Amino acid sequence: MREEYELEVLERYDVEVRSTRRIRGAFFCDTDRGTMLLKETALSGRRALLLYRALSRLEQKGNVKVDTPVFTEDGELLVSSAEGSVYMLKKWYQGRECDIRQEGELARAAKELALLHLELADSAEWSGGAKTGIGANDSTVPGGVLPVGRNPLDEIRRHNRELKKVRSFVRGRVAKNEFEYLFLDSFGKMFRIAEAVAARMENSGCMKLFSESCRRRDLVHGDYNYHNILMTKEGPAITNFEHMHVDIQAGDLYYLTRKAMEKNHWKQKTGQLIVDSYEKARRLSDAEREYLALCLAYPEKYWKTASSYYHSNKAWLPEKCVEKLKLAVRQTDEKYDFLAKTFGLIL
Structure with a gap:
């Protein structure tokens, strides 16, 4: 049931979702605009906007790779599901966690x-x-x-x-x-x-x-x-x-x-x-x-x-x-x- 709520959230974005799979506490999405991640968030709308401004600026400069949030078709950064959870979609990368023993x-x-x-x-x-x-x-x-x-x-x-x-x-x-x-x-x-x-x-x-x-x-x-x-x-x-x-x-x-x-x-x-x-x-x-x-x-x-x-x-x-x-x-x-x-x- 929870997965259905999350898939409904994805419909709010102007992206074609080709496939999805669960990863730790989030939803991994293969889309026509690249890899993305849908994740629950406790951020307020104002904090989410500030986060977008910071990360989009970093992304534009190109010196570091970051997970910039994505807007919905309605120009929102946060989406509430039918069950009341709040989600944010952001750009993601193909890779693995840093191994701190290396x-x-x-x-x-x-x-x-x-x-x-x-x-x-x-x-x-x-x-x-x-x-x-x-x-x-x-x-x-x-x-x-x-x-x-x-x-x-x-x-x-x-x-x-x-x-x-x-x-x-x-x-x-x-x-x-x-x-x-x-x-x-x-x-x-x-x-x-x-x-x-x-x-x-x-x-x-x-x-x-x-x-x-x-x-x-x-x-x-x-x-x-x-x-x-x-x-x-x-x-x-x-x-x-x-x-x-x-x-x-x-x-x-x-x-x-x-x-x-x-x-x-x-x-x-x-x-x-x-x-x-x-x-x-x-x-x-x-x-x-x-x-x-x-x-x-x-x-x-x-x-x-x-x-x-x-x-x-x-x-x-x-x-x-x-x-x-x-x-x-x-x-x-x-x-x-x-x-x-x-x-x-x-x-």
């Missing part, structure tokens, strides 16, 4: 990210906003909405408060499970690191960097991971920009690096390759390098796993949850060895 593909993904950042840095030209007179808290511009990222120091402090809340909760549990014993046993070491990162960031140039990025309206992808990088015959294609917002651009590089390094046991050669490949196209400033290092230093996976457990149903303990916490703790020494060698960061 260093060559990681290098191409990092360089492509740098090229994307160069194109997105001067966002005011096509977003309708002016560079002057826009503050860090002003999230709107004519013709669209540019959400602004959260203050990174405030985010770390919020995470630290939550870690303490989880510890208080676990301590109060009478019958503790394997996850809770492991969390309490590792908390002291991991929380000291979390507090040390917050202190270093407070006395760093990261807050100034954040303020400057907001003032310039620098845009980031917002979810730059291997799932959203397609390796095609013509080179990488970057997809799924729904989380695009104003922020420090090195945040995208942090996310790519962290996800890759967790899979590669914080191998120093791999991390250095990612940073070097990025800098072949766009040099990082000293403040960006500092920000990147401090973001990587924060025990993000440990906090995220603890937070997920705290907000879950405690009556059932997924084995995967325990394994994630063990991995976060086990990789700590490997990570800080990498950070010391690559960035000279010692907490």
Whole structure:
């Protein structure tokens, strides 16, 4: 039944659909205008329009491949199905996800990210906003909405408060499970690191960097991971920009690096390759390098796993949850060895 709704949505577009097939959470379409993807979205109409403006501009310049949204025959970017779901059709590419265990593909993904950042840095030209007179808290511009990222120091402090809340909760549990014993046993070491990162960031140039990025309206992808990088015959294609917002651009590089390094046991050669490949196209400033290092230093996976457990149903303990916490703790020494060698960061 759901498939029928989606096929009805496709009839709203001026394209001839030759065949369709399901892929993860979406509908893959072979059309007379090339490969396209129909996907549910939570975007508002204004956000969808801004996304179109950004991606169509990138597509016209031709330096990076992106999944530009497609208009319906009625000039709409979003279509509601009979069941009430909202869909967006966008251009797509024949390819596969980036393999983050292949260093060559990681290098191409990092360089492509740098090229994307160069194109997105001067966002005011096509977003309708002016560079002057826009503050860090002003999230709107004519013709669209540019959400602004959260203050990174405030985010770390919020995470630290939550870690303490989880510890208080676990301590109060009478019958503790394997996850809770492991969390309490590792908390002291991991929380000291979390507090040390917050202190270093407070006395760093990261807050100034954040303020400057907001003032310039620098845009980031917002979810730059291997799932959203397609390796095609013509080179990488970057997809799924729904989380695009104003922020420090090195945040995208942090996310790519962290996800890759967790899979590669914080191998120093791999991390250095990612940073070097990025800098072949766009040099990082000293403040960006500092920000990147401090973001990587924060025990993000440990906090995220603890937070997920705290907000879950405690009556059932997924084995995967325990394994994630063990991995976060086990990789700590490997990570800080990498950070010391690559960035000279010692907490």
